[in-house]
Every structure is written in C-alpha cells, then in structure tokens.
Amino acid sequence: MIEKSIKRNKRYRIQRTLASLMLFNILCFSAAPAVSLAAPTTLATAETTDSAKTGDAAAETKNAKPDRVPSAEQLGLExxxxxxxxxxxxxxxxxxxxxxxxxxxxxxxxxxxxxxxxxxxxxxxxxxxxxxxxxxxxxxxxxxxxxxxxxxxxxxxxxxxxxxxxxxxxxxxxxxxxxxxxxxxxxxxxxxxxxxxxxxxxxxxxxxxxxxxxxxxxxxxxxxxxxxxxxxxxxxxxxxxxxxxxxxxxxxxxxxxxxxxxxxxxxxxxxxxxxxxxxxxxxxxxxxxxxxxxxxxxxxxxxxxxxxxxxxxxxxxxxxxxxKSEPARFVETRKVLDYGFNNFEVKEVQPAGATVEGFDKVQVKKGKGKEAKLVTDRALTFVVPKGSNGSNIQFEAKLDSTSVNAPVAKNTKVGTVTYNYKIEGMASTQSDTLNLVTAEETEKAGWFKLFLRAIGEFFADLFDSIKNLF
CATH class of the missing domain: 3.40.710.10 (DD-peptidase/beta-lactamase superfamily)
Structure with missing residues (x-):
C-alpha cells in the first residue's frame, strides 16, 4: 500500500510539472512569433532500377526486358x-x-x-x-x-x-x-x-x-x-x-x-x-x-x-x-538511313506536368497549405525502338531542399529528375534532365493561422512525449 501511494504521488508530481511547462510555453508562444532554426538540407538522391514510374505514365513490371536493336557492326559498312x-x-x-x-x-x-x-x-x-x-x-x-x-x-x-x-x-x-x-x-x-x-x-x-x-x-x-x-x-x-x-x-x-x-x-x-x-x-x-x-x-x-x-x-x-567511289557513298548512306528508319521512332514517353513517384510534393513552411505538389516542367522524349514504350527507363531525382518558405509561385524549381534509357545494340545511353517545379501557387498563411498551427503542433508533440513516459 505504501509503495502504491509513493508511485501515485510521483506520477502526480510529474503531471503537475508537465502542466506547468505547458502553461509556460503557451504564454511564450502568445508573446513571440515562432522562429525556425532548422538549416536547409538536401534530400539524398533516390534511384530506381524499375522503369521511370510517374503519375501520368503506366507502371511497368520489375522484370521488363531491355529494349534491343541490331548493332551498327551488323550493317557491314565500308x-x-x-x-x-x-x-x-x-x-x-x-x-x-x-x-x-x-x-x-x-x-x-x-x-x-x-x-x-x-x-x-x-x-x-x-x-x-x-x-x-x-x-x-x-x-x-x-x-x-x-x-x-x-x-x-x-x-x-x-x-x-x-x-x-x-x-x-x-x-x-x-x-x-x-x-x-x-x-x-x-x-x-x-x-x-x-x-x-x-x-x-x-x-x-x-x-x-x-x-x-x-x-x-x-x-x-x-x-x-x-x-x-x-x-x-x-x-x-x-x-x-x-x-x-x-x-x-x-x-x-x-x-x-x-x-x-x-x-x-x-x-x-x-x-x-x-x-x-x-x-x-x-x-x-x-x-x-x-x-x-x-x-x-x-x-x-x-x-x-x-x-x-x-x-x-x-x-x-x-x-x-x-x-571508295561516288556510287558507294550513296549505297552506304542508304544502309545507315534504313537502319534508322527501320528500327527507331521518336516518342514522348512522359507528358509535361507528370509527377515522379516519391518526389511528388515538398513541404511548405508558413503557407496556407503545408505541402505543394511537384511536377515535371516539360515532356520527356526519347528515341525508342519501333513499337517500344521505353519500359526500362530509369530515373534519379533529388530536391534542392526538404522544404520551401511561403509564398511559393507556380513553376518554382524545387529539384530535378534525370532519366536514363539504355537500348541493347546501341553504344550510348540516352539521358535527359527535367526540372521538378511546383504545380500551383501557395500563399503565405496569416499570423493567426500560423499561431494556431504552432499551438496544435506543440500539443501534438507534447502528448506524444507524455504517451512515451508510460
């Protein structure tokens, strides 16, 4: 009985102390605006070995076979x-x-x-x-x-x-x-x-x-x-x-x-x-x-x-x-051009304004909204084998910072995404880098909304802390 009484008193003292701290912090928040001391950071590069999966592009299977064309050596050019x-x-x-x-x-x-x-x-x-x-x-x-x-x-x-x-x-x-x-x-x-x-x-x-x-x-x-x-x-x-x-x-x-x-x-x-x-x-x-x-x-x-x-x-x-001869230059050119027209086509594999999986939003500080949607700034176009949809395109994306400060204008550059596309039979890998930009404008929130948001975030953090004590 004595031990239980001691535990109850100890728990009461902790709760009273926490309540006092809560009151003190509320008074502090009401007296001064919130100040962020967090330094800007760069998000680590993300990479996928699957196809470039975007909001507007069809998802591909992980085991997609690489695209292939005949090699240039097979033409026997003289x-x-x-x-x-x-x-x-x-x-x-x-x-x-x-x-x-x-x-x-x-x-x-x-x-x-x-x-x-x-x-x-x-x-x-x-x-x-x-x-x-x-x-x-x-x-x-x-x-x-x-x-x-x-x-x-x-x-x-x-x-x-x-x-x-x-x-x-x-x-x-x-x-x-x-x-x-x-x-x-x-x-x-x-x-x-x-x-x-x-x-x-x-x-x-x-x-x-x-x-x-x-x-x-x-x-x-x-x-x-x-x-x-x-x-x-x-x-x-x-x-x-x-x-x-x-x-x-x-x-x-x-x-x-x-x-x-x-x-x-x-x-x-x-x-x-x-x-x-x-x-x-x-x-x-x-x-x-x-x-x-x-x-x-x-x-x-x-x-x-x-x-x-x-x-x-x-x-x-x-x-x-x-x-070696005047006719030969045209005979060889025909081989080269036939190789191109028979095997390739130019295809827009992703439209402008597409989202990139895992990089479709950025945190917004002091904005009316807490997040801004991110999209690509232009279309992605590659030369692909005829009939291909570019199933083994890979991407690497990175953001310049984990968050941006409001106000944020539409089409603000926040990061980049680089697409790489390798076709078997070709020596070079196609590559293109697009900007990740905000899809809409985010206005700055008023001081009262920011104040209420700060209180809400404080209590959320506080209750998480209390919960973890028991």
Missing part, C-alpha cells in the same frame, strides 16, 4: 567513319569511328552555307544583292561554274551554285562578300564552329579544297588542312536543319541553269534526292524523304556525303566519310 543522329533529341543512333578528324572535302561548304544563310536571316545580306567576283574566286579550281573576275551575280544564284553544284568559285565569291576576304571568312567559320561545340572542326578555306589546290597567292601561311569528324559534320547539319528549316529550297534543287548562255544546267551531285525517283540515271539511288545536304570528294577525303531525310515526322541526319 566507310572510314559514319554517324546517324536524330536532330530533335540530338541522339546518336549509330557511330563508327565518328569522332576522328578527317578531311571533309566539299562538306566544308555546309559551314559556308550556314553563315551566308545567317547573314540573310539577320538582314546583313539579301538574296537579291549583286556580288562582284574577285581574283581569288576567279582563280579557284576544282568543281566550279567558271566565274571570271568582274562577273556579277546575285547572292541567291551563287548560293544555289554552291549548294547544288558544289561550285568552289561561287563559294569563295560569297565568302569574300560576307567578310571582305576568304581569310577573314575562315576566321568566322572557325569561330562559329567553336560556338556550335564542334570539337574537331578546323577550316583553312571556305570550300574544302586541299591547301595545294588553292590559288597560290591565297593559300594560308600555316601548312594545315581542313578537318572535321563525322560527328561534327552531323552536328553542323543539325544546326542547318533547325536554324534554317527552309534549307531544302536550295539543297533539293535537281538542276539549275546558272546563265542563259550555258549549254547545260548545274546538276545536283546528290543522287539520293527523292525527286530523282523518275530520273533514269538516278532512280536506283533516290531515297524516300531525302532532301539534302552535301556531297564531298578529294583525293585525301575519298567520297563523302552528309544526307538528311524525313519520314513519318521523324528526320534523321547521316554522314559517311571515306567511301
């Missing part, structure tokens, strides 16, 4: 290098020795075409402007339209001669018009290559001619040659088709009569133009959807071709370098 890319995503679908710097021959003119088209786009040049041919252009040999010094032609005529007939003299004439001299234009070419992120590209002239084939008076002092990797050529082509979507107005021209007195028109060196399907000499090479871009040939480069075609809304860019 080239020094080759590459195939899908420009809207930048995804490399095929790569064979694609990063080695090689002589690109007249594919060099793609950079000249890009710069001239940019000049027109920016209003610094007009298609109708008349250009007077200088000595350098008149003395330039190789593929040409036999311009004489003092001849005058429009920018558009010279551009078509360059794009369709690979005319070296027309190319130099345009370069000199833009920059004052070919040497100054070459500096523009190399500067533009750096801005584009071309890692191997180096130009010594506007045409792609070997140094020894340039007019002696106009050769660069440094004994170097123009080089580009197949990858850099493809990236340059990507800039052309994206920045100048009207490129085919020039590159798809089958033939062009440059002067009224010319006996024959300029014939496009690109045998694969879709329009050639009815031309006896070219119909066996004509390729559905192909509308560009540029051929090239020198003794050092062999036969090269940067091609682009569009089918069913998907455009591909292919580059082959160092083939």
């Amino acid at each position: 080239v020094e290098s080759a590459v195939l890319i899908e420009p809207s995503t930048g995804q490399v679908l095929l790569s064979i020795n694609a990063d080695e710097a090689l002589p690109p021959a007249s594919m060099t003119k793609m950079m000249t075409e890009y710069i001239v088209a940019e000049q027109v786009k920016q209003g610094k040049l007009s298609w109708d402007e008349v250009v007077t041919v200088g000595e350098n252009a008149a003395k330039t040999e190789g593929s040409r339209i036999f311009l004489a010094e003092g001849d005058q032609h429009t920018v558009k005529d010279l551009y078509i001669a360059m794009a369709v007939g690979s005319a070296n003299d027309a190319t130099v004439a345009l370069a000199e018009r833009v920059a004052g001299s070919e040497e100054a234009f070459v500096k523009m070419m190399n500067d533009t290559a750096k801005k584009m992120g071309l890692k191997t590209a180096f130009f010594i002239n506007s045409t792609g001619l070997s140094r020894a084939d340039m007019p002696e008076k106009y050769r660069p002092k440094e004994d170097k040659e123009t080089v580009m990797s197949a990858m850099d050529v493809a990236l340059l082509a990507k800039y052309i088709v994206e920045d100048h979507p009207d490129f085919a107005e020039f590159t798809a021209i089958q033939n062009y009569k440059f002067r009224e007195r010319d006996d024959k028109p300029i014939v496009n060196y690109n045998w694969m133009l879709e329009a050639n399907k009815d031309i006896t000499n070219f119909k066996s090479y004509a390729y559905e959807g192909l509308d560009g871009l540029k051929t090239g040939h020198t003794s050092a480069a062999g036969y090269c071709f940067a091609g682009t075609a569009e089918r069913n809304g998907m455009r591909l860019i292919s580059v082959v370098m160092g083939t």
Whole structure:
C-alpha cells in the first residue's frame, strides 16, 4: 500500500510539472512569433532500377526486358567513319569511328552555307544583292561554274551554285562578300564552329579544297588542312536543319541553269534526292524523304556525303566519310538511313506536368497549405525502338531542399529528375534532365493561422512525449 501511494504521488508530481511547462510555453508562444532554426538540407538522391514510374505514365513490371536493336557492326559498312543522329533529341543512333578528324572535302561548304544563310536571316545580306567576283574566286579550281573576275551575280544564284553544284568559285565569291576576304571568312567559320561545340572542326578555306589546290597567292601561311569528324559534320547539319528549316529550297534543287548562255544546267551531285525517283540515271539511288545536304570528294577525303531525310515526322541526319567511289557513298548512306528508319521512332514517353513517384510534393513552411505538389516542367522524349514504350527507363531525382518558405509561385524549381534509357545494340545511353517545379501557387498563411498551427503542433508533440513516459 505504501509503495502504491509513493508511485501515485510521483506520477502526480510529474503531471503537475508537465502542466506547468505547458502553461509556460503557451504564454511564450502568445508573446513571440515562432522562429525556425532548422538549416536547409538536401534530400539524398533516390534511384530506381524499375522503369521511370510517374503519375501520368503506366507502371511497368520489375522484370521488363531491355529494349534491343541490331548493332551498327551488323550493317557491314565500308566507310572510314559514319554517324546517324536524330536532330530533335540530338541522339546518336549509330557511330563508327565518328569522332576522328578527317578531311571533309566539299562538306566544308555546309559551314559556308550556314553563315551566308545567317547573314540573310539577320538582314546583313539579301538574296537579291549583286556580288562582284574577285581574283581569288576567279582563280579557284576544282568543281566550279567558271566565274571570271568582274562577273556579277546575285547572292541567291551563287548560293544555289554552291549548294547544288558544289561550285568552289561561287563559294569563295560569297565568302569574300560576307567578310571582305576568304581569310577573314575562315576566321568566322572557325569561330562559329567553336560556338556550335564542334570539337574537331578546323577550316583553312571556305570550300574544302586541299591547301595545294588553292590559288597560290591565297593559300594560308600555316601548312594545315581542313578537318572535321563525322560527328561534327552531323552536328553542323543539325544546326542547318533547325536554324534554317527552309534549307531544302536550295539543297533539293535537281538542276539549275546558272546563265542563259550555258549549254547545260548545274546538276545536283546528290543522287539520293527523292525527286530523282523518275530520273533514269538516278532512280536506283533516290531515297524516300531525302532532301539534302552535301556531297564531298578529294583525293585525301575519298567520297563523302552528309544526307538528311524525313519520314513519318521523324528526320534523321547521316554522314559517311571515306567511301571508295561516288556510287558507294550513296549505297552506304542508304544502309545507315534504313537502319534508322527501320528500327527507331521518336516518342514522348512522359507528358509535361507528370509527377515522379516519391518526389511528388515538398513541404511548405508558413503557407496556407503545408505541402505543394511537384511536377515535371516539360515532356520527356526519347528515341525508342519501333513499337517500344521505353519500359526500362530509369530515373534519379533529388530536391534542392526538404522544404520551401511561403509564398511559393507556380513553376518554382524545387529539384530535378534525370532519366536514363539504355537500348541493347546501341553504344550510348540516352539521358535527359527535367526540372521538378511546383504545380500551383501557395500563399503565405496569416499570423493567426500560423499561431494556431504552432499551438496544435506543440500539443501534438507534447502528448506524444507524455504517451512515451508510460
């Protein structure tokens, strides 16, 4: 009996002490606002080996088989290098020795075409402007339209001669018009290559001619040659088709009569133009959807071709370098493009505004709501094998902080999610990082609501503490 009485008294003293503490804290809360001393923290990265499961995407099974395509080696390409890319995503679908710097021959003119088209786009040049041919252009040999010094032609005529007939003299004439001299234009070419992120590209002239084939008076002092990797050529082509979507107005021209007195028109060196399907000499090479871009040939480069075609809304860019004959560059290009169109499609695998499992909300301090919904800021698009839904896409997500302070505007970046997608048969893994943003605005709560919330949280914590004592 005595022991029970002692226990009851002890329990009473504890309860009285706790009640006193409760009263003291209530008085403190009413006298001063709550202050958070918690330092911001970064949530540890989360990773899943399952598919990227999002609020708007269908869940996949854990044992989903990886997507697979034939390997590039199975094509048996007879080239020094080759590459195939899908420009809207930048995804490399095929790569064979694609990063080695090689002589690109007249594919060099793609950079000249890009710069001239940019000049027109920016209003610094007009298609109708008349250009007077200088000595350098008149003395330039190789593929040409036999311009004489003092001849005058429009920018558009010279551009078509360059794009369709690979005319070296027309190319130099345009370069000199833009920059004052070919040497100054070459500096523009190399500067533009750096801005584009071309890692191997180096130009010594506007045409792609070997140094020894340039007019002696106009050769660069440094004994170097123009080089580009197949990858850099493809990236340059990507800039052309994206920045100048009207490129085919020039590159798809089958033939062009440059002067009224010319006996024959300029014939496009690109045998694969879709329009050639009815031309006896070219119909066996004509390729559905192909509308560009540029051929090239020198003794050092062999036969090269940067091609682009569009089918069913998907455009591909292919580059082959160092083939052994003029027909071979088109035969090998067909293999590369067929590989792309037969095996791949571009698919939006997740729409914008999707939620990411485990990262679908963030705590909001001092807000009318305690949490804010998080969604992705844009759609997720990958190149997938035909008929695939990207079942083995993986993701890693992280938040910049475990909480944010109100007010919080809609589309506030709170974290990121990176998706990785590996296809068997392809050397590279596709990757894309999206922002996690707030789906709606969260206003700051008034002081009275914050006060009541603080009291409620205090009592909740207090009762948890009391419960744990017994």
